Amino acid sequence: MTPRKIEVIALDDFPFISPGDDLASIILERSHAAGLHDGDILVIAQKIISKAENRYRNLSEINPSTEAIKLAAKTEKSPSLVELILQESAEIVRHRPGLIIARHRLGYVLANAGIDASNVGRTREHVLLLPEDPNKTCRELLQAFSNACGASLGIIINDSVGRAWRRGTTSIALGSAGFPALLDLREDPDLDRRPLKVSMVGLADELASAASLVQGQGNEGRPVVIIKGYDPFNFEVPETELTRPENEDLFR
Amino acid sequence: MTPRKIEVIALDDFPFISPGDDLASIILERSHAAGLHDGDILVIAQKIISKAENRYRNLSEINPSTEAIKLAAKTEKSPSLVELILQESAEIVRHRPGLIIARHRLGYVLANAGIDASNVGRTREHVLLLPEDPNKTCRELLQAFSNACGASLGIIINDSVGRAWRRGTTSIALGSAGFPALLDLREDPDLDRRPLKVSMVGLADELASAASLVQGQGNEGRPVVIIKGYDPFNFEVPETELTRPENEDLFR
The missing domain is CATH 3.30.1330.100 (CofE-like)
Structure with missing residues (x-):
């Protein structure tokens, strides 16, 4: 078999x-x-x-919530990125400076809810969400x-x-x-x-x-x-x- | 590359x-x-x-400790098997009825400390430890x-x-x-x-x-x-x- x-x-x-x-x-x-x-x-x-589905987001256009600003301070991450992580997640599983592990709304447990912030093309302000x-x-x-x-x-x-x-x-x-x-x-x-x-x-x-x-x-x-x-x-x-x-x- | x-x-x-x-x-x-x-x-x-290294153990020859007997009752597993799991482990990470997740002495986190209790050959009383x-x-x-x-x-x-x-x-x-x-x-x-x-x-x-x-x-x-x-x-x-x-x- x-x-x-x-x-x-x-x-x-x-x-x-x-x-x-x-x-x-x-x-x-x-x-x-x-x-x-x-x-x-x-x-x-x-x-x-993600690129074909235009899952790009521009961090400079994101308005971070109070919750995102708090978590960004704790994790030393950009509040706009953390806002997107929260939007993409069902739950923050663990965090520490430099690291957010989230349960994505589709169930995957992964760093930054799978948001790709490196080498995604477009401008330096762009990130790419999961499909x-x-x-x-x-x-x-x-x-x-x-x-x-x-x-x-x-x-x-x-x-x-x-x-x-x-x-x-x-x-x-x-x-x-x-x-x-x-x-x-x-x-x-x-x-x-x-x-x-x-x-x-x-x-x-x-x-x-x-x-x-x-x-x-x-x-x-x-x-x-x-x-x-x-x-x-x-x-x-x-x-x-x-x-x-x-x-x-x-x-x- | x-x-x-x-x-x-x-x-x-x-x-x-x-x-x-x-x-x-x-x-x-x-x-x-x-x-x-x-x-x-x-x-x-x-x-x-494991077979070549003769990592077989015979459950009928194992004397379970008090700790093993307690954990066996909680997990509904054989006390002899649990004794071997404890011997092979640095730490029990999680357990519940039917499941023991252990950190093996070599660092792997896995069920039953990697002890293989099915289709290992020999008798039904034999299990196989990791190498x-x-x-x-x-x-x-x-x-x-x-x-x-x-x-x-x-x-x-x-x-x-x-x-x-x-x-x-x-x-x-x-x-x-x-x-x-x-x-x-x-x-x-x-x-x-x-x-x-x-x-x-x-x-x-x-x-x-x-x-x-x-x-x-x-x-x-x-x-x-x-x-x-x-x-x-x-x-x-x-x-x-x-x-x-x-x-x-x-x-x-």
């Missing part, structure tokens, strides 16, 4: 993306060399989705690719995030479509009532990390990756949300 | 590993088909390292491979672990050698004093996750993976520990 070999290929010469660009067409055009076939998974960096609804964007891209080339693809929007107990970022799937984001391997306990150690695999997150290895970290201009050979459509499991619900969270 | 394409290939027909087996020889023999060349990264599942010192094992394997085939390789021992805010496991590197476990991309703040969003990449963990995609979850018998094309030896950064030190931990 699990494939023996996969290939992870970044699209070369990907153009700079601007608000309103037709990403599906641009990706289709650039993927001719690698080809797009049934079972291929397209992994697309969050940054170009409005990554799962919806994935479904729309899937439909566009299906219409254009007929292949059964998987789509992931990925982003690099920090972790509670590990140094370094790894990439996760902000959204996905076309394949099971989680592999449900849970089984009945064995005779000794021992549960399986590995019961649910964060498949979309592992694919996101694999793609990140060839995307590079921004300046390489390789935001789109094709993963060939995985073919997760063999798995007959339901697509599930990867974000852990609050009632399962032991770390607040 | 970042590669454009990588291949992730599982070794087929890998034998069952028993205590004392010479893993380096077995892996070298099985990797002839794929070949081992400078820059290749070998990713080896924790379970076969004694995964980084040391990686260095020894690296030396053995270097002696045998002369190639400059990277080595990772990987394992699937749960996460605080995400459902599903992803694979992390319990140990590594021969290449930088972390990519340090930190730069001076830009003119606007904005830090880079992604500053340190958990390279070994992303490689571990990529390998996991072809290892499968146990029964496939594919514990060893070769990643070709990444060639991380181009990066002139120091190897760093991936485990986040306690003084950086905001989630206790």
Whole structure:
């Protein structure tokens, strides 16, 4: 069932993306060399989705609330940026000088609610929010690719995030479509009532990390990756949300 | 610098590993088909390292302490298993019925201190501890491979672990050698004093996750993976520990 070999290929010469660009067409055009076939998974960096969806905000146009001004003082961050973090968040999980970890309104727990304040293009006053609804964007891209080339693809929007107990970022799937984001391997306990150690695999997150290895970290201009050979459509499991619900969270 | 394409290939027909087996020889023999060349990264599942190092423990031979008996009652787990968890741990981070999250003595935060109680072979009373010192094992394997085939390789021992805010496991590197476990991309703040969003990449963990995609979850018998094309030896950064030190931990 699990494939023996996969290939992870970044699209070369990907153009700079601007608000309103037709990403599906641009990706289709650039993927001719690698080809797009049934079972291929397209992994697309969050940054170009946010740019295409014009998720830019100009910090000089933001009016920070009293709450934002207070938190900005505690964290030594710009009040306007903190205002945007609060607007994008359901909850501030932790903070200290230089750091705000927030639960984004879509459930992800990440620094600055995922707001990108470096190398986003435009002016120095501009920041880039996460896409409005990554799962919806994935479904729309899937439909566009299906219409254009007929292949059964998987789509992931990925982003690099920090972790509670590990140094370094790894990439996760902000959204996905076309394949099971989680592999449900849970089984009945064995005779000794021992549960399986590995019961649910964060498949979309592992694919996101694999793609990140060839995307590079921004300046390489390789935001789109094709993963060939995985073919997760063999798995007959339901697509599930990867974000852990609050009632399962032991770390607040 | 970042590669454009990588291949992730599982070794087929890998034998069952028993205590004392010479893993380096077995892996070298099985990797002839794929070949081992400078820059290749070998990713080896924790379970076969633990088996080769005879990290089996027999629960029926464990005498649980008073502390273990108390925690076992609270978590509805076997007192003998909880005793081993306590012995392997520096700290119990969280617990509830059915779940113990511990900081392993080597720093990893994971369920049951990484003790594997399912499908470990031997009898139903046997569990498998994590390797004694995964980084040391990686260095020894690296030396053995270097002696045998002369190639400059990277080595990772990987394992699937749960996460605080995400459902599903992803694979992390319990140990590594021969290449930088972390990519340090930190730069001076830009003119606007904005830090880079992604500053340190958990390279070994992303490689571990990529390998996991072809290892499968146990029964496939594919514990060893070769990643070709990444060639991380181009990066002139120091190897760093991936485990986040306690003084950086905001989630206790």
